Structures are given as C-alpha cells and as structure tokens.
Amino acid sequence: MFFHIILERNLQLHPRYFGPHLRDKLVSKLIHDVEGTCSGRHGFVVAVTAVENIGKGLIRDGTGYVTFPVKYQCVVFRPFKGEILESVVTMVNKMGFFAEAGPVQIFVSNHLIPDDMAFQAGDVPCYETSDGSVRIQKDSEVRLKIVGTRVDATEIFCIGTIKDDFLGLTGDPGGAA
Amino acid sequence: MSTEPFRRLVKLVARAFYDEEIPAKGPNRSKSDKSDNRGIAIVILDALTRRQWVKEEDLARDLKLHPKQLRRTLRVLEEEQLVVREDHRETVKAAKAYNAAIAATSDGKPGEQEKEEKQKVHTHSYCCLDYAQVYDVVRYRIHRAKKKIKDELEDRNTVQEYVCPNPSCGSRYSALDALQLVNPFDQNFHCERCDSELVAESDKLAAVELADGDGDDNARRRQREKLRELLEKMEIQLKPLMEQLARVKDLTPPDYGTFTQWEKKAIASGRIVSSNGEVPELKVAHGQGPTGTPMPFLGETKVEVALAGAEDSKEHIKEEVAATAKVLPPWMIRQGMNVPTSYSDGRHEVKTEEGLGLANSTALDVKPVEDKEAIEQKLKEEYYKAYYAALLQRQQEAAQVHTVATVVTDEQVTTHGQEIATSDRQVGMKSKRDEREEEEEEVEWEDASVSGGLHAVNEDATEGGLLEEQTAVEPGVGDEGDDEEIDWEDG
Numbered sequence A: 001m002f003f004h005i006i007l008e009r010n011l012q013l014h015p016r017y018f019g020p021h022l023r024d025k026l027v028s029k030l031i032h033d034v035e036g037t038c039s040g041r042h043g044f045v046v047a048v049t050a051v052e053n054i055g056k057g058l059i060r061d062g063t064g065y066v067t068f069p070v071k072y073q074c075v076v077f078r079p080f081k082g083e084i085l086e087s088v089v090t091m092v093n094k095m096g097f098f099a100e101a102g103p104v105q106i107f108v109s110n111h112l113i114p115d116d117m118a119f120q121a122g123d124v125p126c127y128e129t130s131d132g133s134v135r136i137q138k139d140s141e142v143r144l145k146i147v148g149t150r151v152d153a154t155e156i157f158c159i160g161t162i163k164d165d166f167l168g169l170t171g172d173p174g175g176a177a
Numbered sequence B: 001m002s003t004e005p006f007r008r009l010v011k012l013v014a015r016a017f018y019d020e021e022i023p024a025k026g027p028n029r030s031k032s033d034k035s036d037n038r039g040i041a042i043v044i045l046d047a048l049t050r051r052q053w054v055k056e057e058d059l060a061r062d063l064k065l066h067p068k069q070l071r072r073t074l075r076v077l078e079e080e081q082l083v084v085r086e087d088h089r090e091t092v093k094a095a096k097a098y099n100a101a102i103a104a105t106s107d108g109k110p111g112e113q114e115k116e117e118k119q120k121v122h123t124h125s126y127c128c129l130d131y132a133q134v135y136d137v138v139r140y141r142i143h144r145a146k147k148k149i150k151d152e153l154e155d156r157n158t159v160q161e162y163v164c165p166n167p168s169c170g171s172r173y174s175a176l177d178a179l180q181l182v183n184p185f186d187q188n189f190h191c192e193r194c195d196s197e198l199v200a201e202s203d204k205l206a207a208v209e210l211a212d213g214d215g216d217d218n219a220r221r222r223q224r225e226k227l228r229e230l231l232e233k234m235e236i237q238l239k240p241l242m243e244q245l246a247r248v249k250d251l252t253p254p255d256y257g258t259f260t261q262w263e264k265k266a267i268a269s270g271r272i273v274s275s276n277g278e279v280p281e282l283k284v285a286h287g288q289g290p291t292g293t294p295m296p297f298l299g300e301t302k303v304e305v306a307l308a309g310a311e312d313s314k315e316h317i318k319e320e321v322a323a324t325a326k327v328l329p330p331w332m333i334r335q336g337m338n339v340p341t342s343y344s345d346g347r348h349e350v351k352t353e354e355g356l357g358l359a360n361s362t363a364l365d366v367k368p369v370e371d372k373e374a375i376e377q378k379l380k381e382e383y384y385k386a387y388y389a390a391l392l393q394r395q396q397e398a399a400q401v402h403t404v405a406t407v408v409t410d411e412q413v414t415t416h417g418q419e420i421a422t423s424d425r426q427v428g429m430k431s432k433r434d435e436r437e438e439e440e441e442e443v444e445w446e447d448a449s450v451s452g453g454l455h456a457v458n459e460d461a462t463e464g465g466l467l468e469e470q471t472a473v474e475p476g477v478g479d480e481g482d483d484e485e486i487d488w489e490d491g
Ligand SMILES: [Zn+2]
Pocket: B164, B165, B166, B169, B170, B171, B191, B192, B193, B194, B195, B196
C-alpha cells in the first residue's frame, strides 16, 4: 500500500557546497540518499515529493561538515499481509517462484500455486497447467496475494499465494517486454 | 428442566470417540495389561448418564466390572475432562450418608444399606459426569479436528517450512528465509550451514507418500483427495453429535455440584419427599390436579401411600410440576423438552421419561421446593388475575366517564397507530372508531386531520385521500399524531 507521509532526516553536507545553490544541493542529496531505501517501519521510499523545511545547519567539530535537519514529504510503499499485488516473476525453481512488485521481493512456494500447475524443469523452468494454457516463467506477470511478511530494520520480504480467485498469470513475458 | 438432551449427548460422544480400545495413556500404565477394554468406556458413560454421583465400587458391581478396570477407564475419562472424580476418606457414618443420598435419588435400595454399614474407614472414590464440561470439551475437540483438516486442505498454514535432510544438521527454515536460501548456481534452496539441498517440510495428516521425491505433484493431489475424504467422512459421522450439540446449545446443563454438595442436597430432598407422601390432604389435592385432569392410577396410590410413597408421590409431584409449568411461557417449555411441539406434548415426554425409569434427577432435587412453590404460585396467580381484572374495569370506567382531553387524544393516537399496523382498510376503521367516539369529538378530530394534512404535500382535504397520505408516510405517523393533538387542543 502506498502512503504519502512526512519524514525527517539529518543530512550532512560538505563545506564545498556552501554557496548560492546550497538548497538545491541539499534536495538532490536528499533524493539520492533516500529514494529506494527501505525501513521496516515505513516501507520503501518511492519518491520525495516536497521538502517541507530545512533547519539550521550545525557545523560538526573537526570535519567541517554541516548537519541539516530536513523535513520532507514522500511516497512510501509498505506491503501488508492480505494485500493484492501485481508482480513480475524473477526466478522459478522447484520450490516455487520469486517475483518483484516494484521494490518488494515476493516468494510464492509451490504449495501456494494451484494444484493444476506443475513444475517443469528445463532451459526455462516454469509452472504450467497440463494443457499448457497457463504458464508461469521468468518475466511473466502475476497477480498475487501477500500471505506473510518478514520485516527487518532495512528490508521487507513477502511470501505470496496465487491459489485464490482472480490470482495468477495476468500477462506473458512478451507482454511485459 | 430435562436432562435428557445432555444424556443423549454423552451417549453420542461415547459412541463417537470411545468405541475403540482406549489407548494407554500416562506412564503409570504397564504394558503387560493388554486386556481388551473395547467399548467399556461406552458402557461406563452410559451407566453414568443414569446416575448422578456414584461410588466407584458400586458402579463396578452394577456393571460387573473389576473395580480396577473401571478405575482405569474412569481415569482416562477424567483426563479427557468428561468425568469428575473425588476421593473421600470415610467412616461408616459417611458411607451411610452416601447411601441415604443414593436412596433419595434412586427410589431406595434398603438391602444395600445394611451391607455397607459394616465397612470401616476407607478411601472411596466417587465419580460423576460433568455435563457442562462435556459440552465444551466435545465442541472444542470437534473444532480442533475440523480446523486441522481444513487448514491442511486449504493450505492455510501458508508459511511453508523447509528442513535440511542432513541428519547431522537438521536445520529448519521457513519460506520467509527463501531469499537467503537460494543458491545462485542451481537456483535451489540450500542449507546455510551444510549446503545440502533442503526438502519441503510436511508434518501433515495425509502426507505419508510425499517423501518419495519425483511424484511430488501426484502425491499432493492424492493427499488433498484423502483430506477431503477425511473431512467428509467426519462430517457425516459426527452429524448426529453435531445436531445434538446444537440442540443442547441453549439449555442449562445439569449440575450436581461437588460430591458433598450433592450428598447434602440429595438427602435433604429425599427426606421431604418421604414426609410428603404421608400427608394425605396434599395427596388428594395432587390427585385431582389443578387442571382437573383425570388420573387413573389415583385409587392405587391411596392404598400404597405408606409403602411406595416415594415412587407415587413422585409421580404426582411430576404432574404438579408439569401443571405449574403451564404458567411458564411456551418458549421455555419448548426449550426444556427440546421438542418443538405444543405444551401437552412436552408433558407427555415428562411422563414417558418417568416410565422409562431414566433417573429424574433434576426434578428430584428441586421437588419439595417446587411443591410449595406450586401452591404459592397458584395463589399469586389468582391474585394477579383478580387484580388485573379490577384494574381493567377501572380503566374502562375511567375511559367512559372522563372526557379529559389528554386521555382521549392519547387513545386516539394509539388507535391510529394500530390501524396502520394491522389493516389497510383505513377509512372503514376510522369511521367505526368515530362512531364510538362522541360527535363533538369526531368533529374535532376531522379538523385535526385537515390541519395534519396541510403539513403533507397534498392539499385536497378529503378524508380518504388524507388518510392515504398518512399511511404512506409511516414514520411520520407519530409526528402527525402530535400535530393533531396540538391542533385539537387549540380547537
Ligand atoms: Zn544443513
């Protein structure tokens, strides 16, 4: 689920940037530092949308670096148990398959894959129905439901299922490309 | 309240869960005694449904079982929370008390009493069914069984576990660790410690043949079929039990308390019952019955009062109880009898139960009290009837004599509400009521309705149209009534 929230962060800036473009430099550094990171608490930071407030800088003893407290708005993505996500398959093995929904990695174990789909080893390992009408392989698009999350301080990992109504293959690799 | 539904429940439980050999439980059971005890639990549980608290020795004698064998089974049943047991160190006196209690609850067996009197201080065990607990335990048991199968069937235990097949390692991982377990070369899951390939864990009911590697999917399918079958079978086999559970759901289970409580109560009630039999006046009153129903066995009773007093007086008191039960609201009776029929049917059931000789335990416990209550209740009833009759008369008089504005308007409003609730022939009803009212009032009423109509959208104030308006806007009825009242007072 996506949220638009306000976060705060202390940014350290090298003295060489002190000048007319200090604020721009701060913002670009913020974006560079923050976007794409993950915290267990807030989820993945997808994008910084605005800088609310930049506080007074504090010169650090000895180094000359200055620490600015920055308040910024950003969009975060936090997966929850029970959430439905569209994802792209990244790897298939006999235990199941891995998929990505944006920054989140999801593992779908084979007992959460419908029973009519069987694992086919080979050059391109895949899960396939016996009539071959549905085939999940690398780069397939899959809609799945999150059934468990593992939240660490700096990463979130999910396990999902496609064994439910309206879940499963939504697009073939060709469509994805 | 009838205990029969609960007895039936226990019998069903016995047959559902204890018809096999009772598995050896606990370390205190030696392996050497492999006596065939199949079905004994059923016999014991059935016997217990016919008793309240019972000394285990007596039970053993009645069932022609070895006391040890009985005790063994009872211990299992106690562990399963179906039966409560109590040990008592007793003197002869205490044994007597117990015998008295038994005599009071089961029509007396004077022969046994003397036999028991010779006993010295002894530890005796007593046991009794705990009906309330049985109900809970069985429900929980079924719930757990169903949940286990269903979870497995629907893969509700979603986090797949993986184990290391290496016997010296045996590490366990869950699907949440998947990312770390993937081996970049063969893309399979490998143990983090010994790097052997992991195997999906399955501690499942029907997963016996899953172990043999390649046939994984077929095995899974077969497993699911098996589970589904299992669930179906269970539902079918437990159906009568489930039904009985549902039936029992809103009933209060019979509660005999602890052994000491029960003993006291039983003795007390027993005494009163016997003394009751010796009072002829009461007897006659019972014989005629408050409802005046003929009782064919009345003549015999008179003769045998002294000897078989307990038995017969019980019969009468039952009748009495049944008769007083008539006062109770019908839903209560139905609940107790557990038969969705009329009251008279319920009473029949009481009789037949008596006839079958199934212990009429709860009734017995409260009998003497209820007997007094019956008389008291009758008196109260009479009083209430008279009181309400007088009250009603008064009200009617008041309604006729008084033409106080508020009273009449109130009445009008209420009758109005009734009209709407009950019939769609509003106009007719109204005219009827108007006839009842005095003429001047009628005029006033009509005025009022016109003003009420002004509030409504439609302005043509013919009476019929107006009433239709009123009925159409049902929730507004009360408001309009108020309007009318105000207008009427103005007039
Ligand atoms: Zn290992």
